[in-house]
Amino acid sequence: MLIHISRELLVKAIQHVYKAVSNNGRGSMISVINILVQNEWIFISGTGTSLAVQYKVCTSDSKVRIFNQGSITCQANYLYEISRKLVDDIVIIEVIEQRILYITSGSTQVRLNGMLHTDIPFFSQNKYQQTTNQFIVPCNLLVPMIKQVAGVASTTDAKPVFMGVCLEIQGSQLTMIATDGVVRMARCSIPIENDAGWTGISIIPATSLIDIAKMLTNDGFTDVVIELNHYEIRFMTPNLLIKSAVIEGLYPSTRNLVPHIHVSEVVLDNISFRQLLDRVSVLAGYHLVTMQISEGRLTLLSNTAEIGGISDELDLKEQSGENFSITINGKFLISTLRCVNEDYIRIRFTGSRSPILLLPVREERDWLFLLTPVLTKSS
Amino acid sequence: MLIHISRELLVKAIQHVYKAVSNNGRGSMISVINILVQNEWIFISGTGTSLAVQYKVCTSDSKVRIFNQGSITCQANYLYEISRKLVDDIVIIEVIEQRILYITSGSTQVRLNGMLHTDIPFFSQNKYQQTTNQFIVPCNLLVPMIKQVAGVASTTDAKPVFMGVCLEIQGSQLTMIATDGVVRMARCSIPIENDAGWTGISIIPATSLIDIAKMLTNDGFTDVVIELNHYEIRFMTPNLLIKSAVIEGLYPSTRNLVPHIHVSEVVLDNISFRQLLDRVSVLAGYHLVTMQISEGRLTLLSNTAEIGGISDELDLKEQSGENFSITINGKFLISTLRCVNEDYIRIRFTGSRSPILLLPVREERDWLFLLTPVLTKSS
Numbered sequence: 001m002l003i004h005i006s007r008e009l010l011v012k013a014i015q016h017v018y019k020a021v022s023n024n025g026r027g028s029m030i031s032v033i034n035i036l037v038q039n040e041w042i043f044i045s046g047t048g049t050s051l052a053v054q055y056k057v058c059t060s061d062s063k064v065r066i067f068n069q070g071s072i073t074c075q076a077n078y079l080y081e082i083s084r085k086l087v088d089d090i091v092i093i094e095v096i097e098q099r100i101l102y103i104t105s106g107s108t109q110v111r112l113n114g115m116l117h118t119d120i121p122f123f124s125q126n127k128y129q130q131t132t133n134q135f136i137v138p139c140n141l142l143v144p145m146i147k148q149v150a151g152v153a154s155t156t157d158a159k160p161v162f163m164g165v166c167l168e169i170q171g172s173q174l175t176m177i178a179t180d181g182v183v184r185m186a187r188c189s190i191p192i193e194n195d196a197g198w199t200g201i202s203i204i205p206a207t208s209l210i211d212i213a214k215m216l217t218n219d220g221f222t223d224v225v226i227e228l229n230h231y232e233i234r235f236m237t238p239n240l241l242i243k244s245a246v247i248e249g250l251y252p253s254t255r256n257l258v259p260h261i262h263v264s265e266v267v268l269d270n271i272s273f274r275q276l277l278d279r280v281s282v283l284a285g286y287h288l289v290t291m292q293i294s295e296g297r298l299t300l301l302s303n304t305a306e307i308g309g310i311s312d313e314l315d316l317k318e319q320s321g322e323n324f325s326i327t328i329n330g331k332f333l334i335s336t337l338r339c340v341n342e343d344y345i346r347i348r349f350t351g352s353r354s355p356i357l358l359l360p361v362r363e364e365r366d367w368l369f370l371l372t373p374v375l376t377k378s379s
Numbered sequence: 380m381l382i383h384i385s386r387e388l389l390v391k392a393i394q395h396v397y398k399a400v401s402n403n404g405r406g407s408m409i410s411v412i413n414i415l416v417q418n419e420w421i422f423i424s425g426t427g428t429s430l431a432v433q434y435k436v437c438t439s440d441s442k443v444r445i446f447n448q449g450s451i452t453c454q455a456n457y458l459y460e461i462s463r464k465l466v467d468d469i470v471i472i473e474v475i476e477q478r479i480l481y482i483t484s485g486s487t488q489v490r491l492n493g494m495l496h497t498d499i500p501f502f503s504q505n506k507y508q509q510t511t512n513q514f515i516v517p518c519n520l521l522v523p524m525i526k527q528v529a530g531v532a533s534t535t536d537a538k539p540v541f542m543g544v545c546l547e548i549q550g551s552q553l554t555m556i557a558t559d560g561v562v563r564m565a566r567c568s569i570p571i572e573n574d575a576g577w578t579g580i581s582i583i584p585a586t587s588l589i590d591i592a593k594m595l596t597n598d599g600f601t602d603v604v605i606e607l608n609h610y611e612i613r614f615m616t617p618n619l620l621i622k623s624a625v626i627e628g629l630y631p632s633t634r635n636l637v638p639h640i641h642v643s644e645v646v647l648d649n650i651s652f653r654q655l656l657d658r659v660s661v662l663a664g665y666h667l668v669t670m671q672i673s674e675g676r677l678t679l680l681s682n683t684a685e686i687g688g689i690s691d692e693l694d695l696k697e698q699s700g701e702n703f704s705i706t707i708n709g710k711f712l713i714s715t716l717r718c719v720n721e722d723y724i725r726i727r728f729t730g731s732r733s734p735i736l737l738l739p740v741r742e743e744r745d746w747l748f749l750l751t752p753v754l755t756k757s758s
Contacts, residue, residue, distance in 0.1 A: 085658040112687040279464040283457055308491040
């Protein structure tokens with residue numbers, strides 16, 4: 001193998017792939033990155049516990065020249081650290097003896113021992129077949145949707161499907177649903193660019209989906225092609241191919257969780273509300289916070305017998321229905337408000353022992369966040 | 380107690396004090412901050428494991444008004460978090476019932492339970508007496524000196540004096556010395572503003588000194604008054620009083636450690652050298668790096684049998700004496716180069732089994748860093 005590649009492009013490719021493999025730190029497998037030069041393409045790939053990522057570069061890109069084909073697999077962290085620290089614009093990557101990678105850039109000369117990789121499940125170029133279950137969504141809608149929904153999924157493996165995010169494709173709409181199975185549920189829908197004309201469902205590990213959102217954010221492409229089958233899901237941009245395992249199982253219906261009638265409804269400023277919540281939650285370790293709605297004002301209260309208490313208030317933008325008071329887990333609400341990209345949000349109160357609902361104010365947005373109250377002595 | 384204080388001033392004072400007390404996390408003591416309003420002064424104080432800090436504000440400052448005197452002690456972390464999250468410019472601090480602190484700022488109302496503080500060793504206003512062992516140094520010389528020297532001190536308590544930094548006052552010169560007792564020694568001298576006219580010596584815990592440097596950096600004052608006695612050292616600016624315990628014991632003489640003759644001497648660019656070292660050390664986990672000086676060039680090499688090797692080179696600015704090769708611990712050298720505020724540095728080679736010396740190029744600077752080589756098979 002012998003290639004010349006621009007440092008910038010090499011660093012970008014390795015960083016993308018490293019995001020997936022570095023999660024292996026959680027397990028015991030050694031993280032590796034494979035570089036494969038085949039025909040007119042350079043494929044840089046890595047496999048994590050539930051993610052596989054491949055970044056491809058074509059010789060039509062002026063920043064790369066291929067002289068000799070070949071393949072090598074190296075420990076991911078060394079390749080990542082070295083690539084970041086190179087200073088010259090051009091990097092020469094060469095495999096002369098078997099399993100030894102030489103990197104030359106300016107005055108820097110690196111010799112990195114490769115590894116046998118027969119047992120590492122990389123992307124197979126030959127076996128890759130397109131399925132018909134394919135659709136296209138814009139990155140600038142997909143990434144915020146993932147951020148808003150995926151954080152709600154459960155982090156304990158008591159019920160594995162709840163550690164995943166449920167993707168539903170229904171014709172021209174993609175919906176993501178996540179719940180921790182106890183207190184929170186989030187749902188969000190976005191339009192599909194090419195009407196899929198089919199329905200499908202898949203459960204993706206929430207942690208993988210969060211990593212994928214990060215990779216797509218940095219990739220700079222506007223559209224992403226998503227492909228589904230029973231065993232895996234693929235996200236594709238012109239340079240990037242990300243493959244994730246899916247969680248087997250049946251995702252329970254969440255439609256019945258959402259109350260259809262409400263007692264009160266208020267509209268308030270998203271950022272002011274979040275800052276207020278953050279301030280009031282300080283003493284209670286971000287747990288119990290009481291929301292009181294009364295005559296156009298929201299008062300937040302938090303009290304602990306040992307430490308003390310805080311109260312603060314905010315004018316509502318709109319209020320309809322009766323005054324109410326409810327105690328919720330402030331931490332769960334803050335983490336969702338952080339990911340909601342809206343100026344104003346709508347909160348529906350459905351009863352003192354029923355969940356509150358957060359909804360968008362703008363009609364073109366389609367999302368929902370449900371939070372079950374904490375039952376206190378007074379409720 | 381009843382005072383009005385600007386949020387900005389309150390946050391600044393609490394942040395300064397919090398730096399000292401937050402180190403208590405290492406121990407089991409609860410970190411507390413005391414607010415004392417006495418005559419025309421507000422004293423905000425905290426005590427850590429080996430540091431005590433007091434920030435004082437006078438009513439002559441237009442940003443504060445005192446209505447009632449008093450004192451209260453609260454848990455440091457809550458006071459710190461609350462003060463950071465207030466939004467209104469004016470903060471009202473009030474103690475009505477005994478041991479309950481009320482903070483009001485805009486619409487925010489906080490009630491914070493205080494604590495008994497009879498057994499917490501705060502600054503006693505009455506017992507404080509000026510000693511004659513006092514001198515003045517500029518902050519912009521003192522802070523870099525601490526950063527350059529204190530990191531070299533030992534982190535294990537096998538020999539307690541080596542966990543400290545030795546301060547020597549000799550007339551018009553302040554010298555700091557630190558060593559880990561094995562591989563490294565750092566020394567730095569700066570002029571004293573008012574010729575002290577006396578000699579003195581004191582050993583300050585290196586971790587305390589590093590915290591002090593951080594506090595002085597943010598304080599914004601140009602000069603710091605330092606006061607020494609057998610039990611403690613005080614650093615004073617108009618608003619800040621920092622007290623540190625001293626380490627009892629005799630600091631061994633380090634004069635004999637420094638070789639007086641050298642075989643070779645080179646001058647090189649500080650930043651380029653550090654970046655080169657950083658790059659070459661990547662594979663070896665920042666440990667063994669070989670420096671080769673030959674015909675006006677420095678080559679750095681690092682090799683491990685399992686992972687691979689890196690080499691890179693740099694043109695020297697000057698070279699006198701013979702070519703040489705020496706293997707050192709790259710991590711120790713990088714951490715010192717990061718703290719040395721010089722464009723160029725001088726390296727003296729004193730023999731293949733003797734330490735290398737780092738020195739300033741500019742004559743007005745007075746510092747030294749000594750690093751013992753790692754003995755390899757070839758040396």
